[in-house]
Amino acid sequence: xxxxxxxxxxxxxxxxxxxxxxxxxxVVNVLYNVGARDEDPGRTGFAHLFEHLMFGGSVNIPVYxxxxxxxxxxxxxxxxxxxxxxxxxxxxxxxxxAFWLESDRMLSLAFSEKSLDVQRKVVCEEFKEHxxxxxxxxxxxxxxxxxxxxxxxxxxxxxxxxxxxxxxTLPEVxxxxxxxxxxxxxxxxxxxxxxxEEVRGLAEKWFGDLPSGERxxxxxxxxxxxxxxxxxxxxxxxxxxxxxRTWHMSGRLDDRYHAADxxxxxxxxxxxxxxxxxxxxxxxLFSSIDCYHFGSLDPxxxxxxxKLVKGxxxxxxxxxVEEELEKxxxxxxxxxxxxxxxxxxxxxxxxxxxxxxxxASSIAxxxxxxxxxxxNSELSRYQAVTAEAVLEECRQVFRDENxxxxxxxxxx
Amino acid sequence: xxxxxxPPPIKDPADLHLELRxxxxxxxxxxxxxxxIDAGAEEVLQVDIVFxxxxxxxxxxxxxxxxxxxxxxxxxxxxxxxINEFFDYHGAYLNRNCHNETADVVLHCLNKHxxxxxxxxxxxxxxxxxxxxxxxxxxxxMKQRLDVNLQKCDFVANRLIDEYLWGFAHPYGRYxxxxxxxxxxxxxxxxxxxxxxxxxxxxxxxAGLLPKDIEAQLNRSFGxxxxxxxxxxxxxxxxxxxxxxxxRIINQPDGVQGAIxxxxxFPNRHHPDYPGAMVLNALFGGFFGSRLMENIRExxxxxxxxxxxxxxxxxxxxxxxxxxxxxxxxEATIEEVYREMHRLREEEIPTDELQMxxxxxxxxxxxxxxxxxxxxxxxxxxxxxxxxxxxxxxTIETIRSISDVELKTLANRYLQxxxxxxxxxx
Numbered sequence: 001x002x003x004x005x006x007x008x009x010x011x012x013x014x015x016x017x018x019x020x021x022x023x024x025x026x027v028v029n030v031l032y033n034v035g036a037r038d039e040d041p042g043r044t045g046f047a048h049l050f051e052h053l054m055f056g057g058s059v060n061i062p063v064y065x066x067x068x069x070x071x072x073x074x075x076x077x078x079x080x081x082x083x084x085x086x087x088x089x090x091x092x093x094x095x096x097x098a099f100w101l102e103s104d105r106m107l108s109l110a111f112s113e114k115s116l117d118v119q120r121k122v123v124c125e126e127f128k129e130h131x132x133x134x135x136x137x138x139x140x141x142x143x144x145x146x147x148x149x150x151x152x153x154x155x156x157x158x159x160x161x162x163x164x165x166x167x168x169t170l171p172e173v174x175x176x177x178x179x180x181x182x183x184x185x186x187x188x189x190x191x192x193x194x195x196x197e198e199v200r201g202l203a204e205k206w207f208g209d210l211p212s213g214e215r216x217x218x219x220x221x222x223x224x225x226x227x228x229x230x231x232x233x234x235x236x237x238x239x240x241x242x243x244x245r246t247w248h249m250s251g252r253l254d255d256r257y258h259a260a261d262x263x264x265x266x267x268x269x270x271x272x273x274x275x276x277x278x279x280x281x282x283x284x285l286f287s288s289i290d291c292y293h294f295g296s297l298d299p300x301x302x303x304x305x306x307k308l309v310k311g312x313x314x315x316x317x318x319x320x321v322e323e324e325l326e327k328x329x330x331x332x333x334x335x336x337x338x339x340x341x342x343x344x345x346x347x348x349x350x351x352x353x354x355x356x357x358x359x360a361s362s363i364a365x366x367x368x369x370x371x372x373x374x375x376n377s378e379l380s381r382y383q384a385v386t387a388e389a390v391l392e393e394c395r396q397v398f399r400d401e402n403x404x405x406x407x408x409x410x411x412x
Numbered sequence: 413x414x415x416x417x418x419p420p421p422i423k424d425p426a427d428l429h430l431e432l433r434x435x436x437x438x439x440x441x442x443x444x445x446x447x448x449i450d451a452g453a454e455e456v457l458q459v460d461i462v463f464x465x466x467x468x469x470x471x472x473x474x475x476x477x478x479x480x481x482x483x484x485x486x487x488x489x490x491x492x493x494x495i496n497e498f499f500d501y502h503g504a505y506l507n508r509n510c511h512n513e514t515a516d517v518v519l520h521c522l523n524k525h526x527x528x529x530x531x532x533x534x535x536x537x538x539x540x541x542x543x544x545x546x547x548x549x550x551x552x553x554m555k556q557r558l559d560v561n562l563q564k565c566d567f568v569a570n571r572l573i574d575e576y577l578w579g580f581a582h583p584y585g586r587y588x589x590x591x592x593x594x595x596x597x598x599x600x601x602x603x604x605x606x607x608x609x610x611x612x613x614x615x616x617x618x619a620g621l622l623p624k625d626i627e628a629q630l631n632r633s634f635g636x637x638x639x640x641x642x643x644x645x646x647x648x649x650x651x652x653x654x655x656x657x658x659x660r661i662i663n664q665p666d667g668v669q670g671a672i673x674x675x676x677x678f679p680n681r682h683h684p685d686y687p688g689a690m691v692l693n694a695l696f697g698g699f700f701g702s703r704l705m706e707n708i709r710e711x712x713x714x715x716x717x718x719x720x721x722x723x724x725x726x727x728x729x730x731x732x733x734x735x736x737x738x739x740x741x742x743e744a745t746i747e748e749v750y751r752e753m754h755r756l757r758e759e760e761i762p763t764d765e766l767q768m769x770x771x772x773x774x775x776x777x778x779x780x781x782x783x784x785x786x787x788x789x790x791x792x793x794x795x796x797x798x799x800x801x802x803x804x805x806x807t808i809e810t811i812r813s814i815s816d817v818e819l820k821t822l823a824n825r826y827l828q829x830x831x832x833x834x835x836x837x838x
Contacts, residue, residue, distance in 0.1 A: 020453075025782055059416075060414065060416040060417045065701050066701065066768065069769075069775075070772070072771045072775015072778065090775060091775050094422045094423060099420075100420050104416055124738075128738070129716050129736050133664075133668050237664075240560060269500075270496065271497075271499075272500045272501075277493050281493065287557065288553065307560075343502060348503070351454075351456060354456065
């Protein structure tokens with residue numbers, strides 16, 4: 001049970017406070033309700049580029065990192081297709097430094113040409129490092145494009161192509177800031193060695209006078225139900241053929257979500273999972289195989305990906321995967337197997353809750369979903385999943401016409 | 413000017429009180445030494461048994477990591493699948509890691525499952541069988557993984573810089589190849605396992621919200637293992653450094669980035685220069701606000717990230733600079749690294765910058781000591797390196813008090829361009 005208190009500032013900023021007096025540290029987590037799904041299709045990668053610019057100085061503070069480090073703090077941020085999250089951890093004595101820094105950059109950035117120029121280059125190098133200069137690096141660019149036709153999940157957080165980032169201009173940066181970075185679109189979580197009243201005072205002092213801004217209404221094109229299987233073949237300079245197949249699944253808030261999550265864990269979660277045991281260990285068709293999903297807020301994708309053992313044909317590999325899925329569609333999974341993935345989930349949550357930083361980001365995340373208190377009933381929602389629900393989920397998701405397949409083949 | 417232009421007052425973290433929480437020590441019936449930290453709020457545990465089974469003790473390249481990896485792949489009474497299923501069913505994680513001198517087997521679990529898990533963990537440490545079938549799959553899949561990794565410039569660079577620094581015959585400098593995987597044989601695995609695990613010398617580290625009967629539980633399990641009381645003598649290996657210091661490799665002709673590694677040897681943690689070098693390293697390239705990052709990422713945008721670090725081994729360490737940079741700016745990046753070394757040798761260090769580094773190091777250290785697994789991690793480091801709490805105290809004292817003059821002296825001793833191996837892999 002994670003306890004917290006919540007209050008709202010008059011400008012609409014929700015503030016959630018989680019006290020933990022066993023640590024000497026505090027965590028300040030600011031989540032902005034904007035991710036790559038909110039981008040213009042001609043300017044993909046912008047939310048993430050913008051995250052970099054948030055460290056390039058704000059209206060009253062030349063550089064963010066310097067005072068943070070001086071206060072003994074560490075900070076970072078990440079952008080996903082759904083949201084952007086900034087977090088820092090510092091000794092409790094210096095909590096106010098975090099309020100000063102975070103409120104100033106919510107008030108306004110410095111919008112420096114130099115910072116934009118440098119961060120465009122840095123993000124391009126990040127793009128190259130992770131998605132171009134690595135074997136199989138462009139897989140998700142291809143898969144998202146194949147699986148989505150309408151919804152903006154059809155591009156990666158880093159962006160569809162380098163040129164989108166290279167062409168970003170300062171006026172665009174300003175527009176993006178004013179649209180998404182304000183109290184109406186943010187969630188503030190303060191956790192660790194703090195007292196509610198202290199946080200209330202600091203929040204009023206530093207965030208209280210920020211203009212509320214307009215609440216962003218998200219109006220994304222829903223992905224139409226897929227009606228025919230999609231297939232694609234790519235050839236690249238990689239040593240080994242790889243198989244990828246995705247299926248559309250429900251969104252994070254759907255009642256079906258937890259069954260889908262457990263289903264992927266049975267298929268692909270480590271050493272005792274079905275795909276690994278049958279296809280890597282028994283049939284020796286794959287050298288590695290996994291089944292996963294990203295936990296996307298809007299309807300996401302279940303993915304199976306595997307590297308084929310050299311000499312195995314794609315047709316044989318594919319057929320073997322389908323055989324395993326057919327077993328999942330035919331009859332309910334044994335109780336013991338279901339209990340196993342529930343136990344794994346329980347334990348994963350306990351380990352995650354050990355860190356104040358992870359608790360703070362969970363609170364922010366669940367608050368974004370609608371109510372931070374949902375995090376305390378999450379485990380019981382997993383416990384309530386039945387073998388029949390998993391069966392139903394397998395039948396719903398693992399349909400041929402719901403699938404997109406990528407054969408990623410070694411050239412030459 | 414508004415109130416926002418004035419930073420709130422801070423307490424210099426360098427002045428914070430910081431101490432390493434003491435750990436309990438006891439030994440089990442068989443002499444196995446246990447270090448324990450009882451802390452935390454969640455009912456979770458980490459049980460980490462460390463053997464003298466790193467690659468320094470192997471007679472064949474790749475034997476130590478293969479044994480470490482495969483020891484959970486079958487005993488006379490359980491198949492690899494049954495073992496995995498057993499730990500998964502209890503929501504437990506059984507990981508293993510192989511290092512240069514040591515290798516460990518680590519259990520993370522909920523407290524309530526510990527009594528069932530410990531006997532099976534011990535079974536793996538005494539009865540592992542290394543089935544031929546499992547070894548075949550391991551060999552095949554590791555070779556495939558190697559082929560993929562060999563296309564990555566960072567992977568290739570990490571291997572080569574170690575080889576230049578230590579020589580391929582040295583455990584710190586060698587790496588896996590198709591031939592080394594092919595040469596693994598089941599009998600050699602079993603011999604190594606018997607000597608270094610089943611009848612080896614070990615140390616046990618446990619942390620978490622410890623159950624009241626933890627000592628009894630450990631005694632019933634680990635306390636009954638036929639372990640050696642005395643440690644093995646450290647294996648001595650000659651170092652053969654490369655004669656050429658400057659290397660340029662084209663691994664992917666159409667690569668758009670290059671992996672840069674620059675490294676030199678550095679004494680181990682026992683050397684009196686170590687704590688000061690740690691502070692100097694922070695200033696140089698040890699964190700986001702370091703000079704390498706400020707200059708090469710935040711001013712020039714050549715890279716997504718650049719770091720320097722002390723790469724620790726028990727007998728001798730290395731001081732390393734590591735980054736992936738745009739192909740066309742790799743040479744410029746290397747030049748800038750040398751320029752930053754030069755500045756540290758020649759120029760005064762601004763008081764302000766030094767204070768920032770002190771505060772950063774102390775603040776993060778405070779954060780890193782938060783939680784039972786983090787605290788036991790520090791203790792593990794001290795114990796395995798033959799150090800005591802005094803080392804921790806000296807490190808903190810150095811962070812607080814080392815002068816700019818002392819740092820400059822260290823820069824002149826270690827950050828000399830001509831002492832670094834320099835590698836670029838495209």
